[in-house]
Amino acid sequence: MGLTVDHLQVCYRTLRGDVKAVDDVTFSIEDREIMGLAGESGCGKSTLGNSLVRMDVRMRQLGGHVELDGKELPISDSRAMRDFRFKEISIVPQYAMSALNPTRRVGRMVAELLKARGFDYKSALPELERRVKLVGLDADILKRYPIELSGGMKQRVVMVISTLLNPSLLIADEITSALDVSTQRAVGEMLLEFRDRNFVKTTMVITHDLSILAQVADTILVMYAGKLAEKAKADVVINNPLHPYTQLLISSLPDVGIRHDEHTLVGIPGRPPPLLNPPVGCRFRDRCPFAFDRCTDEPPFVEVKPGHSVACWLHADGALPSGGV
Amino acid sequence: MLVLDNVTKAFKTGTFGGGTLPAVRGASFEIRPGEVTSLIGESGSGKSTLGKMILRLTPVTSGTITFEGTDIATLKGKPLREYYRHVQGVFQDPFSSYNPVYRADRVFATIRHSYYPGVSADAWHERVDKTLESVGLNPVDVRDKFTHQLSGGQLQRILIARALLLDIKLLIADEIISMIDASTRVDVLNLLANLKTRGLGVLFVTHDLSLGNYISERTIILRRGAVVEMGATPKVFDNPQHEYTRMLLTSVPQLHKKWEAESGAEMEAMGATSPGQDRGRPGRYSKSSLHPLAGMRDRKGRRAQAALHEQDLAEGLLRTDTYLRTHEEVLPLVEIEEDHFVATSTGAR
Amino acid sequence: MTVLKTDEAAEKAGAPDAAVSAGSGKPRRFEFLYFALRNKKLLLGLSVVVLFVLFAVFGPLFVQHPMLNYYIPFRPPSSSFWFGTNYFGQDVFSEFVSGLRESLLVGLLGGCGATVIGMTLGFVSGYKGGLIDEALNVLCNIFLTMPVLVLLILVAGFLHHTSGLIEGILIACTTWTWSMRAIRAQTFSLVSRDFVGLARLSGEKSRQIIMREIAPNMSSYLLLVFILSFGGAILTAASLDYLGLGPTNGMSLGIMMQQASDWNSLQLHLWWWFVPPGAAITCIVGGLYLANVGLDEVFNPKLREL
Ligand SMILES: Nc1ncnc2c1ncn2[C@@H]1O[C@H](COP(=O)(O)OP(=O)(O)OP(=O)(O)O)[C@@H](O)[C@H]1O
Ligand SMILES: Nc1ncnc2c1ncn2[C@@H]1O[C@H](COP(=O)(O)OP(=O)(O)O)[C@@H](O)[C@H]1O
Ligand code: SF4
Numbered sequence: 001m002g003l004t005v006d007h008l009q010v011c012y013r014t015l016r017g018d019v020k021a022v023d024d025v026t027f028s029i030e031d032r033e034i035m036g037l038a039g040e041s042g043c044g045k046s047t048l049g050n051s052l053v054r055m056d057v058r059m060r061q062l063g064g065h066v067e068l069d070g071k072e073l074p075i076s077d078s079r080a081m082r083d084f085r086f087k088e089i090s091i092v093p094q095y096a097m098s099a100l101n102p103t104r105r106v107g108r109m110v111a112e113l114l115k116a117r118g119f120d121y122k123s124a125l126p127e128l129e130r131r132v133k134l135v136g137l138d139a140d141i142l143k144r145y146p147i148e149l150s151g152g153m154k155q156r157v158v159m160v161i162s163t164l165l166n167p168s169l170l171i172a173d174e175i176t177s178a179l180d181v182s183t184q185r186a187v188g189e190m191l192l193e194f195r196d197r198n199f200v201k202t203t204m205v206i207t208h209d210l211s212i213l214a215q216v217a218d219t220i221l222v223m224y225a226g227k228l229a230e231k232a233k234a235d236v237v238i239n240n241p242l243h244p245y246t247q248l249l250i251s252s253l254p255d256v257g258i259r260h261d262e263h264t265l266v267g268i269p270g271r272p273p274p275l276l277n278p279p280v281g282c283r284f285r286d287r288c289p290f291a292f293d294r295c296t297d298e299p300p301f302v303e304v305k306p307g308h309s310v311a312c313w314l315h316a317d318g319a320l321p322s323g324g325v
Numbered sequence: 326m327l328v329l330d331n332v333t334k335a336f337k338t339g340t341f342g343g344g345t346l347p348a349v350r351g352a353s354f355e356i357r358p359g360e361v362t363s364l365i366g367e368s369g370s371g372k373s374t375l376g377k378m379i380l381r382l383t384p385v386t387s388g389t390i391t392f393e394g395t396d397i398a399t400l401k402g403k404p405l406r407e408y409y410r411h412v413q414g415v416f417q418d419p420f421s422s423y424n425p426v427y428r429a430d431r432v433f434a435t436i437r438h439s440y441y442p443g444v445s446a447d448a449w450h451e452r453v454d455k456t457l458e459s460v461g462l463n464p465v466d467v468r469d470k471f472t473h474q475l476s477g478g479q480l481q482r483i484l485i486a487r488a489l490l491l492d493i494k495l496l497i498a499d500e501i502i503s504m505i506d507a508s509t510r511v512d513v514l515n516l517l518a519n520l521k522t523r524g525l526g527v528l529f530v531t532h533d534l535s536l537g538n539y540i541s542e543r544t545i546i547l548r549r550g551a552v553v554e555m556g557a558t559p560k561v562f563d564n565p566q567h568e569y570t571r572m573l574l575t576s577v578p579q580l581h582k583k584w585e586a587e588s589g590a591e592m593e594a595m596g597a598t599s600p601g602q603d604r605g606r607p608g609r610y611s612k613s614s615l616h617p618l619a620g621m622r623d624r625k626g627r628r629a630q631a632a633l634h635e636q637d638l639a640e641g642l643l644r645t646d647t648y649l650r651t652h653e654e655v656l657p658l659v660e661i662e663e664d665h666f667v668a669t670s671t672g673a674r
Numbered sequence: 675m676t677v678l679k680t681d682e683a684a685e686k687a688g689a690p691d692a693a694v695s696a697g698s699g700k701p702r703r704f705e706f707l708y709f710a711l712r713n714k715k716l717l718l719g720l721s722v723v724v725l726f727v728l729f730a731v732f733g734p735l736f737v738q739h740p741m742l743n744y745y746i747p748f749r750p751p752s753s754s755f756w757f758g759t760n761y762f763g764q765d766v767f768s769e770f771v772s773g774l775r776e777s778l779l780v781g782l783l784g785g786c787g788a789t790v791i792g793m794t795l796g797f798v799s800g801y802k803g804g805l806i807d808e809a810l811n812v813l814c815n816i817f818l819t820m821p822v823l824v825l826l827i828l829v830a831g832f833l834h835h836t837s838g839l840i841e842g843i844l845i846a847c848t849t850w851t852w853s854m855r856a857i858r859a860q861t862f863s864l865v866s867r868d869f870v871g872l873a874r875l876s877g878e879k880s881r882q883i884i885m886r887e888i889a890p891n892m893s894s895y896l897l898l899v900f901i902l903s904f905g906g907a908i909l910t911a912a913s914l915d916y917l918g919l920g921p922t923n924g925m926s927l928g929i930m931m932q933q934a935s936d937w938n939s940l941q942l943h944l945w946w947w948f949v950p951p952g953a954a955i956t957c958i959v960g961g962l963y964l965a966n967v968g969l970d971e972v973f974n975p976k977l978r979e980l
């Protein structure tokens with residue numbers, strides 16, 4: 001069944017007006033799928049992730065709805081969402097690592113968390129210890145304070161805790177960004193392992209690093225300025241991207257073995273538009289090397305090949321008749 | 326140009342400075358003009374500490390750093406200021422590199438105030454504009470802006486421009502692209518690589534071997550504060566000899582190639598356990614247990630680390646790490662081929 | 675993992691807010707005003723304090739009976755003696771006006787002094803770290819553990835002639851500790867930021883770095899520290915005066931309270947003698963405290979409500 005997000009719109013209320021950080025987003029994640037969400041900073045990735053779990057006081061849902069395993073998620077009702085959080089949906093927020101309470105031993109923290117949700121720590125302990133060992137940590141870690149752990153260890157502990165109740169959906173927001181390559185790899189492989197062992201049903205991995213997604217994701221969703229740009233299987237997005245934004249993003253990554261004197265890569269000039277008053281038409285227009293007159297209208301997000309959807313006028317004519325995702 | 330000779334740094338730990346943590350152990354290498362030298366290692370391996378020592382932001386415990394023949398530890402007052410005229414740094418977090426109460430271009434005013442008080446405002450403006458253009462920025466885009474109005478890539482480039490306004494010979498770039506967007510990362514990298522055509526030496530600090538390979542001529546691999554392998558980049562990269570270098574290389578996430586399980590023997594050599602074994606994939610997850618403090622890269626983390634030393638909560642892990650740092654022998658570097666050195670106990674393999 | 679979402683996440687969430695405000699520096703200031711003008715605590719606290727300050731400044735214009743003249747004692751408030759007369763027949767209103775002026779001045783002196791000392795030591799301690807920091811910390815701990823009031827009593831008793839000036843200096847010299855603590859902690863966290871390192875690479879001297887790089891970042895914090903010190907100093911001065919250790923020949927709110935209690939005003943039902951100074955002290959200190967809480971809410975995006 002997985003997760004279905006339908007025409008979701010979320011904004012932040014500010015003094016100057018609404019910032020539409022997630023604008024008309026439609027997608028779905030199948031069971032056992034790891035979906036990667038990529039895009040530059042400020043594209044609305046975290047906003048999308050957070051809105052599925054916990055709306056901040058300044059966030060408002062303007063439209064759309066979300067279903068998890070066939071059940072409607074009352075995402076704008078923080079109270080009603082309590083029943084889902086942690087049990088059905090878990091999020092590992094950006095900077096979760098540094099947000100662990102430093103004065104509580106890890107085990108005690110888990111106990112409190114479980115108690116608040118009506119579960120018993122004692123009976124969950126064997127499974128907790130098993131999983132802690134599974135990710136390469138000593139069970140002894142439950143007796144430690146978070147500041148005694150390295151960043152990579154903390155990140156793994158946080159992931160074990162958030163998936164302890166086998167949630168249907170795990171949202172992992174930038175969990176590898178602050179880590180060095182070897183720790184990134186350990187955490188990335190852990191995501192795969194958790195999926196293989198059915199600790200989580202569906203996973204959404206948010207990151208701006210496409211090469212991590214190339215390692216762990218089954219499908220990749222690229223966002224740009226609050227809107228969807230492209231969605232397809234991971235290898236399709238990496239090897240045959242259709243949206244100019246995705247193409248430029250990928251060509252700017254220095255892959256292993258490339259040297260500057262032989263092959264100079266280029267970045268994408270400019271930066272994403274502000275979302276307070278986004279430009280009309282295609283939002284990528286002022287940075288897009290292929291922009292043409294039609295791009296002053298907003299391109300629809302349509303399926304152009306089975307399982308491959310794009311929002312770009314260059315490909316809109318080849319849209320499959322069914323449309324949508 | 327800049328020579329490090331057996332440089333060591335031991336931080337005092339514990340409330341009354343009881344313990345010590347050897348952050349850098351006997352590092353000796355040279356940074357040459359017209360070359361990018363990359364300094365690579367996991368987090369906590371002492372890369373930033375080395376950079377800070379070169380920039381005189383923290384004193385060395387033992388050993389010497391000489392810049393064009395003078396021991397930099399002796400510099401004070403005016404000579405130190407002259408040293409900074411030639412040696413400058415750019416740091417990891419572009420947002421904390423700017424004082425939030427001022428506009429971003431104040432960094433130029435500070436330079437003028439300290440180094441070019443005689444230059445007229447007009448001439449200075451022109452010079453700043455030219456330098457901004459040389460780092461690929463449009464002066465109009467960045468002038469009079471606050472940091473939150475600029476992107477990470479723009480901010481880092483402004484800092485490089487700031488350094489270029491001086492007669493710099495050496496630039497220390499400490500993980501300067503790890504906090505900026507992938508779309509502008511490569512532009513900053515290219516800019517660094519192009520600096521060498523001006524005859525500058527660049528010390529490029531990173532944890533990602535592929536980035537080091539992309540721009541640098543020489544590579545130095547640091548592990549637990551000690552140099553384990555160094556030499557010409559193509560040699561180190563194409564023919565890595567130390568297990569640690571290989572491990573770093575296989576960990577790099579690649580676009581077109583999945584991580585592959587490395588041989589158990591390699592992991593064993595690194596002294597790690599193999600907890601993923603029950604799935605028949607030895608060595609899974611074990612990488613970062615190589616370094617108990619690996620991964621503490623954020624500011625909070627660093628503070629937490631400091632607190633850790635302070636409160637002496639440091640049982641177990643930290644102790645093993647400190648223990649290893651203190652007792653593990655620093656192996657001598659052996660030249661196994663021309664311009665390729667590896668730390669070994671048994672000599673060349 | 676809702677439990678994990680704390681400060682850092684909130685901090686991060688606050689930041690983009692500023693990014694949206696693109697334009698020039700103005701929106702920030704505008705935003706500050708916007709939140710300041712809507713904060714009831716700040717407005718209430720500030721208006722109470724401003725009211726008393728105005729009263730102290732312009733009060734002398736309304737004084738009809740000089741303080742040292744004696745009239746009929748025990749007179750309740752009336753149209754000619756607004757606050758009545760005291761046991762000796764002095765005009766309470768004129769006493770109140772000069773007492774208020776004196777108290778505010780001593781408070782200002784003590785508050786400013788404590789803030790300046792605390793700031794200097796806090797900055798130096800936080801910036802230099804190491805041995806200097808440990809030494810200053812020991813000093814701070816000595817002052818912290820010493821019962822300050824007892825010290826003040828000793829010193830005030832030792833000096834035969836105290837004036838408001840001496841009292842203010844004494845207060846400043848003994849109450850700087852907590853402001854130093856607070857400023858030191860803030861400085862510590864700022865020093866670890868990269869812009870301080872870059873300033874050193876630009877050849878700036880320590881003093882310049884503290885004044886130009888660190889202090890401006892703490893301006894709102896310094897204001898809060900000052901306000902609290904100000905309130906604290908007024909309270910300390912009043913307690914000293916009440917104990918009879920105030921200025922030898924002057925008037926202050928504390929001295930009024932002392933005299934009122936010495937001459938049994940409570941038993942004699944001379945409420946107009948002790949209520950005005952008591953109420954004034956309570957209102958000023960309370961107002962400052964309220965303003966402090968309000969300002970904190972305004973400065974801190976995490977506490978803001980839209
Ligand atoms: N509390 C807030 N108030 C107003 N606008 C906000 C707020 N939080 C985020 N935004 C805006 O919403 C947009 C999306 O932000 P979001 O944090 O979702 O980006 P992101 O894609 O996760 O970026 P990053 O890679 O930096 O984490 C940005 O334009 C940001 O400025
Ligand atoms: N100010 C400090 N006080 C104590 N220990 C420190 C300090 N700075 C760094 N260290 C320690 O020195 C080691 C090397 O740190 P660092 O140079 O920052 O590593 P890297 O930059 O390679 O991540 C780490 O173990 C770290 O905990
Ligand atoms: S719609 Fe036009 S501007 Fe937008 S990405 Fe496609 S070609 Fe570029």
Ligand SMILES: [Mg+2]
Nearest residue numbers: 045046094174
């Ligand atoms: Mg985010």
Ligand SMILES: [Mg+2]
Nearest residue numbers: 372373374500
């Ligand atoms: Mg570092």
